[in-house]
Amino acid sequence: MTTSSTTRQSERKPQIPLVLGAVFLVYLGQMTLNPIIAPLAREVGLAAWQVGVTISTAALTLVLTSQYWGRRSQSAGRKPVLVTAFAIATVAMMLFTVVAWLGMTGALAGAVLFLLFLVLRGVGFGAAIAAVPPTAQAYIADVTTDEATRVKGMAGVGAVQGMAMIGGAVIGGALAGLGLLAPLIVVPILLGAGLVIIAFRLRPEERHELISVPARVSPRDTRIWPFLVAGFGMFTALGFIQVVIGFLVQDRLGLDSAMTGVVTGGALLAAGLGLIVAQAVIVPRSGWSPGTLLRVGSIVALLGFAVLIPDLGAVPLVAAILLIGLGLGIASPGYTAGPSLLLRREEQGALAGLTGATNGLTFVIAPTAATVLYGVWGPLPVIVGAAIMAIVAAFVMIHPRFRRVKSSPA
Incomplete structure (x- = not known):
């Protein structure tokens, strides 16, 4: 084999690790914020329900844009979509x-601050991560x-x-010990690094690899709706606890804002470990x-929810989050x-967009409802999250679609 043919073969090799790296970086930005969302809201004077509404926004x-991004990734190519999203x-x-x-210094407050949270963290970042x-997945x-x-x-x-x-969890929790502003400064730096990597390293597809008019898929399609129902239930259950974890940690353990960020980061670290063990080892x-x-x-995951219901202290709380992460980590590849x-x-x-929209739809209602509850x-x-997860477990046990599936012809 000649050097030129070897180079061409290397260039044609799928860049799955680079695409997965894009997923990692955009979620790293999101997850770095999670440990400080609850204490940040209280620091700037926002109510718990306003945090829920921001996440629901x-x-x-995400629901409104996921299907567009999924089809666009097949018609325009992965690189233009990812570069746009990271920008x-x-x-x-x-x-x-x-x-x-500005909110922490008191220069912004009330309705104006809340509106800017909605526009930037809700609409802006929501549209980006949706892509x-x-x-x-596509x-x-x-x-x-x-x-x-x-x-x-x-x-x-x-x-x-x-x-x-x-x-x-590590970055957000550790930096929270230096003050709530520190994680906020790091997040756009991480995202900017991802933008540079994608722009310079990801190959654009050849024209013949693109699909000019990707097919639309209905969520009522009998091939997929049971999977969408199961995924909707799983992530709805998760949504009922994800936004209140910081509040649970602070109120059950009696911590101040900075220490709440650290301990919440530890709980999210446990969930991440569960996901990694599930999807890198078990699956x-x-x-x-x-x-x-x-x-x-x-x-x-249902077992994890059951352990989380009573106030048993810090260790059972972290163990419950670990079980939920492990369970959802096992289930999610089956769903996708x-x-x-x-x-x-x-x-x-279109399917990847539907999956993303389904995941996002669960967080439209669940965070706001959870903070109100x-x-x-x-x-x-x-x-409520435990009850929903119990319904999901029963559904996937009895529905015939969850028997072994066979690949469709290309």
Whole structure:
């Protein structure tokens, strides 16, 4: 083989690690903020429900844009979509950092501050992050064919999200000890680094590799709706606890704002470890079908919710979050890989967008509802999340679609 042919073969090799790196960096930016969201809100004078509405706004933006991004990644190419997404995310979070600083100094407050939180953290960053997972999932579906390889590829998306959760927990929690502004400064730097890497390292597709008119897929399609229902339930249950973790930590353990960020970071670190163990070790080595992954994962996550309901102290709280991360880490590749094996190549972008929209839809209602319920009674959002997860576990046990699926012809 000549040097030139070797170079051409290398250039044609799928850049899955680079695409997964994009997922990692955008989620690292998001997860770095998570440990400080609750104490930051209280520091600038926002109510818990306003945090919920901000996150729900980001989720609604994701729902409205995910399918567009998924199809656009097949028609325009992955590189233009990812470069655009990272540029939007970087600018939005730079401005969000300035707004948060002004809120902490008292220069901004009340309705104006809340509106800027909605626009920057909600709409701006929500639109950006909506582009990345669908693009990665559609790409992986495009370069894999059999069930085992597809499941491993989709597990890779979850694994880097788990690593981002760990990295974000470590970075956000550690920097919170220096003050709430420190993580806010780091996030746009991380996103800017991702923008540079994608712009200079990711190859654009050849024209013949693009799909000029990607197919649309209905969420009512009988091949996929059971998977979407299961995913909707799983991430709704997660949404009922994710936004209140910081409040649970602070109120159950009686911590100040800075220490709440540190301990919340530790809890999110546990969830990330669970995700990584599930998707980097258990899923690739198990050889389980998508249906089996959903059944096993939902039961493990349900156990985590059950442990989280009572106030048992710091260690059981972290253990519960670990179990939830482990369970959802096992189930998620089944949810994403299962329907992709049933659809054709030109449908994969639309499916990835539907998956992203389904995930986002769960966070439109759940965070706001959770913060309202938390104001009524602390354990209530956890109880609701546990009930939803129990329904998901029963659904994936009995529905026939979750038997072993066969790949659709390309």
